Amino acid sequence: MIFDPLFGWIGLGLMTAVLLTLCLIPVIRGEGPKWKWFVRMGVVAVLALALARPGIAQKSTTEEYEAAADVYFLVDTTTSMAAEDYDGTTPRIEGVKKDMLELAKQLPGARLSIITFASTASTAMPLTTDHAAFASAVDVLTPEMSLNSNGSSITEAGDELKARMDSNAEDRPDNKRLVFYFGDGEQTASGSPDSWTSFAANIDSGAVFGYGTAQGGKMKESQPFGYGGLPGDTDHGGQNGGGQNGNGLGTGDQYIRDAQGNPGISKIDEGNLRQIGSDLGLPYFQRDGSSPVSAVYTAPKYDQQLVKKDGRVTVDEYYWIPLTLVFVWIAVEMVFAFREFLRLRSVMPSRRGGRGGSGGPPGPGAGNHPARGLVASGTAGSGQSGGRP
Structure with a gap:
């Protein structure tokens, strides 16, 4: 049994304490039948149980169509990717986004991952078959701000790529591995780029895509x-x-x-990009927006098959059971309130009739108020002797 309080444990505790106090005060003062207030305290406890959202965790097994391919998109997000020399005056990163989405369409059912690199490298999206989530992650890719840039290496993502491939190989050892590199090749960190020749044996397909021109472009x-x-x-x-x-x-x-x-002007360095492609054993293509990515690269076709995915945890919630008891008591309270309304309604007409009728008791204070006494005396006199002179 697990609990997931609606307002958190502190909020639930404070609310329960306040409601119990409101029920306890009338008991101490002796207002109304005590048994009702004790029942109401019990209802408060049941309500607290409902708001604690009790449930039982269940492990479920699902089946999804999946292609036997793990695809890694390495994306340069340095400041230079904002340079406006893709397709004329478009920022390079916009060209990268367009090509990433087109490549994803060529790989239905494949597991996709995004690794970004600038001053540091990180996994922006782990492997997933949810291509809609992949598209959303692509949409928010932006170059880092220049104030945060301390120089970057075009091979900064190497360690992160190796760690992700090694980890995911344990889950799907037979999957093919595809790597796509997107960047402009500018090396702004001190030293030469690292060699990626050690990765080549683990990569089955992919490509290196370069963005930018020899003339360069300004960066917003x-x-x-x-x-x-x-x-x-x-x-x-x-x-x-x-x-x-x-x-x-x-x-x-x-x-x-x-x-x-x-x-500032940023220029593409195709020499560095070709070297990365050579290290990985992948072809290099310069992208200027003049043609779709399918014109230069066509991804291999992978058959999709149903794959069982265990370990997904769902929770069967049972808050509705105590909440039903609370609603039952609310209905009982409404019955009590309606009966009290009918009782008061039956009593009120008899009181009004007693004040106005001749046979009813005198109104409050009629016998001891001086002015009312004079009026009563004068009225009686006028009825017997024609009134006072």
Whole structure:
């Protein structure tokens, strides 16, 4: 048996304590039948049990169609991927997103994963057959902000890729492994890129895709909701080194600037990208948006088969049982309230009739109020002798 309180244990405890106190005070004061208040305390305890949401955990087995392929998308999210030289003036990262979605369509039922790398590498999405979730993860990919960039290596994702492939091979040892690399090849970290020749034996297919041009492109600063500077910024490169606070970032025209205050230019390094492809044993393609990715690469076809997936935990909740008892008592309380209403309604007309009728008792205070006494005396006199002079 497990519990998942609706308001948390602290909130549930406070609510229960308040309701029990409201029931206990009338008992101490002696207001109404005590048995009703004790029953109400019991109902509060039952309500608390319902709000604690008792349930029993159940392990379920499901079957899903799955292709015998694990696909890893390595995505460069450094600041340079915001350069506007894909398909003319489009940021490179937008071209990457478009190609990723097209490749996913070529691999129905395959398990997809996204590994991003900039200053560091991380798994943005672990392997999943949920292609809708993959599309959502692709949609939110953005380059890192220039202020957070400390230089990056184009092979930064190597350790993360190896760790993910080794771990997932234990789950599906017979699955084929595909690796797709998306980047511009710019090496801004000190030292040379690492060699990935050791990964080649573990990769069955894939490709390296390059984005950018030899002429390069300007980069708008990445923001949480798009590209460009913050609204209201008017600095056009600043003073003493260009940009606000001399950091080389001019936000007035929304473009990242170098130390001289000029727009920074990022250029593709196809030599580095070809070397990565050579290390992995994969072909290299430069992507400029002039053709769909299917024109340069076609993914292998993998048959889909039903795969049993154990270990998914579901919870059968039973809060409705104590909650039903609470509703039953609410119905009983409504019956009590209706009976009391009928009782009061039957008593009230007799009281009004007693005040106005000749045979009823005198109204409150009629015998001891001076003014009322005079009126009664005068009325009696006028009836017998014609009234006072």
